[in-house]
Amino acid sequence: MSYMKEFTKGLVKENPTLVSLLGMCPTLAITITVQNALGMxxxxxxxxxxxxxxxxxxxxxxxxxxxxxxxxxxxxxxVTFVGMILQAFLPDIYDALGIYLPLITVNCIILGRAEMFASKNGVGASALDGLGMGLGFTLAMLAVSSVREIIGNGSWFGIKLAPDFIQPMTIFIMPAGGFFVLGCVIALVNRISDRNAPVRTGCAACPNKDGCAGCGTDSDVKEAK
Amino acid sequence: MTGFKPALILAAITAIVSALIIITYDLTYKDTSGVLTDKQAAAVTAIYGGTADDYTVVPAEKWRPVLETAEDSELSRVVKVIKKNDGSIAFEVVVKGYKEGYDLMVGIKDGAVYGVSVVSVGEETPKLGTKTADPSFLDRFKGISDKAVIVKREPSAEGEVQAVASATRSSNGVAKAVNIALGAYDRLKDIAVISADLIPEEDTALATGGGTQ
Known part of the structure; x- marks a missing residue:
């Protein structure tokens, strides 16, 4: 597999957030503003x-x-290292990320990539995979947070867009709005990448199939259904 | 012996990671307990004016024992007492608004609230809870001397403050910080640190100590 493919697969095709549906907690919690999403x-x-x-x-x-x-x-x-460095040199971002910074430790994207990819591939491929998956995660959060901040607060990246007399729809920066926007973005990505629901849900259609090899066979999945 | 090998390797990895973390901690840690950070300075100058140089941090050993013996355990939420060179006092209080960690500065002069400002909004919900950090809300607390109470309608009695819509719990947090600061002021006002003496004791002690040497 070429190195370039390791990098680009995380952006759309195997996007950890929008396709694998990993790391939902930070995606929903932090995407209130674009700035927080980019920091995270x-x-x-x-x-x-x-x-x-x-x-x-x-x-x-x-x-x-x-x-x-x-x-x-x-x-x-x-994660602890990043936290200490941010606290010492970029305290504003450290404050904005709050509890979600230490919680990167249990972000399933990171553990998922360690288990599925890094533990089975070389250093160069793993580095590109990590970078691509990280960028895919960032892009997904950027998309969700842009919609939420523009509709929910009338601004983008802190720049005011809507005039004062328009009352922003606060529901979009509350948890319910987060679920709604995330669902719409996932639907849109599925539409753009022309992905249809597989007729039979088996391991072949699963983007995570590399990771669970050996845990269960295709027939087990079918029986469980 | 082979049964122990995985555990030993895990222990070794943990030890190495811990060592690296300790080194990073030593390199980046700054003790801010006795000094005014930029954020605290900005908050306190927003209340009393002047520049950061006009303020000193009152050493914790002078006021903490008094507040710790108080029956109201909430008073231990005072994290720093700051004094201006004209004798004005401000309390930094960390309270629970919507979430734990809402960091406010409350200036108390002659037993009444002189001004409230925000050091850090902590984890209050952006655009909702953080609306309580707006001066238009914080200024409503000015002049309260007894107890601040958050109400949802137009205030009708002394000490009542109207909550920010859809941020009642953050508003309650601000009121709590104000009440804690008022309580702390009450307990500390008779102590030399807060009353007349304008020169921190350390300075005098250092000066005399230097004289005898």
């Missing part, structure tokens, strides 16, 4: 890049019995 995206992308590189380098050392705790420790280390 940048922090998560950095952690994803670093953890993918580190886990790819250590994949032969980490025994499979303890791989998940080992991944979490490595990811938590990078």
């Amino acid at each position: 995206g940048a922090a998560a992308t950095f952690v994803l890049l670093c953890s993918n590189i580190a886990i790819s380098l250590l994949k032969k050392i980490i025994p499979s019995q303890v791989r998940l705790p080992a991944y979490i420790v490595i990811i938590a280390g990078f």
